[in-house]
Amino acid sequence: MFYKTTRIFTLLLVAILIFSCSEPSNDIIRFGISSAPLNLDPRYATDAVSSRINRLIYQRLVDFKEAYTPAPSLANWRVVTPSHYRLSLLDTQVRFHSGEPLTTEDVKATYDYILDANHGSPHRTTLSLIESIVVIDNKTIDFFLKKPDPLFPSYLVIGILPAKLIEKQHPFNNRPVGSGGFRFQNWIVQNRLQLKRIADDQLFEFVTISQPTVRVLKLLRGEIDITQNELPAELIKYIEKQPDIVLQRHPGSTFTYLGFNSEDEIVGQRKLRLAIAHAINREEIIHYLFAGSARLSSSVLAPEHWAGDSSLAVYPYDLGKAQLLMTELGYSVDHPIMIHYKTSSDPFRIRLATIFQSQLAKIGIQLKIHSYDWGTFYGDIKSGNFQMYSLSWVGIKTPDIFRYVFHSQSVPPNGANRGRYVNAKVDALIEKAQFEQSPRLQSKYYQELQHVLFNTLPYVPLWFEGHAYIANRNIKGYKLNLLGNYDGLNSITKNSSLL
Numbered sequence: 397m398f399y400k401t402t403r404i405f406t407l408l409l410v411a412i413l414i415f416s417c418s419e420p421s422n423d424i425i426r427f428g429i430s431s432a433p434l435n436l437d438p439r440y441a442t443d444a445v446s447s448r449i450n451r452l453i454y455q456r457l458v459d460f461k462e463a464y465t466p467a468p469s470l471a472n473w474r475v476v477t478p479s480h481y482r483l484s485l486l487d488t489q490v491r492f493h494s495g496e497p498l499t500t501e502d503v504k505a506t507y508d509y510i511l512d513a514n515h516g517s518p519h520r521t522t523l524s525l526i527e528s529i530v531v532i533d534n535k536t537i538d539f540f541l542k543k544p545d546p547l548f549p550s551y552l553v554i555g556i557l558p559a560k561l562i563e564k565q566h567p568f569n570n571r572p573v574g575s576g577g578f579r580f581q582n583w584i585v586q587n588r589l590q591l592k593r594i595a596d597d598q599l600f601e602f603v604t605i606s607q608p609t610v611r612v613l614k615l616l617r618g619e620i621d622i623t624q625n626e627l628p629a630e631l632i633k634y635i636e637k638q639p640d641i642v643l644q645r646h647p648g649s650t651f652t653y654l655g656f657n658s659e660d661e662i663v664g665q666r667k668l669r670l671a672i673a674h675a676i677n678r679e680e681i682i683h684y685l686f687a688g689s690a691r692l693s694s695s696v697l698a699p700e701h702w703a704g705d706s707s708l709a710v711y712p713y714d715l716g717k718a719q720l721l722m723t724e725l726g727y728s729v730d731h732p733i734m735i736h737y738k739t740s741s742d743p744f745r746i747r748l749a750t751i752f753q754s755q756l757a758k759i760g761i762q763l764k765i766h767s768y769d770w771g772t773f774y775g776d777i778k779s780g781n782f783q784m785y786s787l788s789w790v791g792i793k794t795p796d797i798f799r800y801v802f803h804s805q806s807v808p809p810n811g812a813n814r815g816r817y818v819n820a821k822v823d824a825l826i827e828k829a830q831f832e833q834s835p836r837l838q839s840k841y842y843q844e845l846q847h848v849l850f851n852t853l854p855y856v857p858l859w860f861e862g863h864a865y866i867a868n869r870n871i872k873g874y875k876l877n878l879l880g881n882y883d884g885l886n887s888i889t890k891n892s893s894l895l
Contacts, residue, residue: 424590424599425871425890427882428611428623430742431770432586432604437568438555439510439517442812443774444650444790448882449602452591454555454574455490457483457503460793460879464701466550470498471537478544478833479527483552485535492558493579493594500537504529505559521803521811522551522796525830543831546838550794577886593885600885607743615866616641621890622867625880626744629687635866644865645689646876649698652690652788654752654856655777658817663735663783669853671721673711675759680713681751682859689862695846696789696797698860702835703795703842708850710857718759727760734762738785740773748786778808780816788861791879795842799826802854817854 433446438454441447459469470490471483483503490498507529510517525545530538541548555574558566566573572580578600581590587604603620605611608627612635614620627635635641654672656663663669682690692710699706719728727733737752739745746767753763763784768776777785789797800806803826806813822845829841849855863880870891874884 423890424601425622425885425888426601426603426620427885428603428605428614428620430604430606430608430611430626430744431740433589433602434771434774435569436572436580437557439506439515439519439557440569442518443770444788447791448880449589449591450555450572450574451576451881451883452578452885453572453576453580454557455498455576456555457552458549459553460550464793466794470556471503471552473549476538478546479541481539481541481548482532483537483539488535490575492573492575494558494561494573496558496560498556498558498575499534500531501534502556502559503537504531505562506554506557509557509562510554516809518809518811519554521806522800544833545830546833546835547794547796547830551796595886598890606741609743612866615868618868621871622865622874622888624865624876624882625861625863626742627864627866628744628747629685632687632689632864632866640869642867642869642871644863644874644876646863646865646880647691647878648860648862648880649792649878650788650790650861650863650880651693651696651698651792652786652858652861653693653696654858655782655785655787656815656854656856657780657783658815658854659780660783662733665725666853667721667725669856670711671718671725671759672756672761673853673856674714674721675718675756675761676752676856676858677713677755678710678858681748685748685751686859686861689864690859691862693857693860694850695857696792696801696855697795697842697846701795703839705843705846707843708846715758722759722761729758729760732757732760732762734764736764736766736783738766738768738773738776738782740770741767742770745786752786777814778812780808780814782814786858791881793879795829798822798842798845798849799830802826802849815854819848819852819854822848822852 429445431445433449434443435441435446438450441450455470457471458466461467471485473481473483476482492498509515510519510523525542527540527542558573561573570583578591578593581592583589589602591600608631611623612631615623635643656669658664678692694708694710697704737749739749749765756763776782800811801813802817802822804818804823807816825841825845829838832838863876865876871888873888
């Protein structure tokens, strides 16, 4: 059975460890990641790895110091009127890594660029309510909105870029220049990105290693120092027994789902998506594949979010109901239908795909799996070139995710409505919630919206994935958080004498 940990796997680990040297090569801290960042320009980055690394390189006006609660980062804000926000930089001594001071001109240039439809930024939809931006002085800047939106400060999370380099069309995507705690150092080859921590000149290298087993083996051999997430349950269980390895776990808010092309004549049928929702045995997958480090989900927002809805039940595993729905559509195990499913080439995601394939075969769906390198896979999803796929939304903090993902005007490149989902009621509720001034009513609209999405199933919600961090014992000071970002790198140290 695919859930069982094989003895061959354990013997392979032992054999490699016997003939390996654990001595680190130097004082660089190496972070093993499952896929390389696609874009180090925060105006365009949407994938999880890019976003997490960009947090280290760039600073933003507003951040989320506590889960789901916006707080000042580069600037604080004051509501002059419901459609007029005045922001003031907290520190006028902040400088970009190029040496230039960060001023409100840079803030304006960054957001003006995103708002220009000719540039095709995927973040433009969220920020399109901005009517104009006016610089008052080097420290003060005004944002005027087309309509009031009490969530507006939560949208100001884009990393600020230097205006002079924006004007020169500097290639930030592979030569980033920010003002954060980490400076871009080198990216000679695609799988090795180097950043330097400014506080102490500590050098970090992000090494792309797609195979989780290889990633763990390299960590045990000292070829990398740390890695985080994308690890199957049997690897985590094995790691827990290693005396020289530190393991941290933390609940997460990373929302994993099945996505569908609404324009497709097969998966565009709600009844078929409902059959899939009942045919996926989530509890079994969480138990065996995630070793219990995930929790069931019914919506993009976690139930503890202020706009979440804890009353939403999850779709129960009900094979009989799923089979009945398929029969009503004219399909069965004896008369199956084929659906093409796209995923990345990451072994963990391929394994998950084979589980879906096995479970859906029981209701008459033959899942044809297509796996690609991350860039190709992600490109296909953004362009709508798919029938069915699975992905995760990482680090969701505000309910503007609903406009970005489900509004009919958010089809790429204007947003992330990749399934081309169109629902007039959803659009209306998004508009009502976004511009409602009463927090109570706003929460009510978002909860009503989640019920509509739950029933129409543009996504089949699966689970919220937890986070797992492993490191050699000479790495100290890393702390995981709910969002699973890499902020812990700000404080970690490496003591080579412990090896």
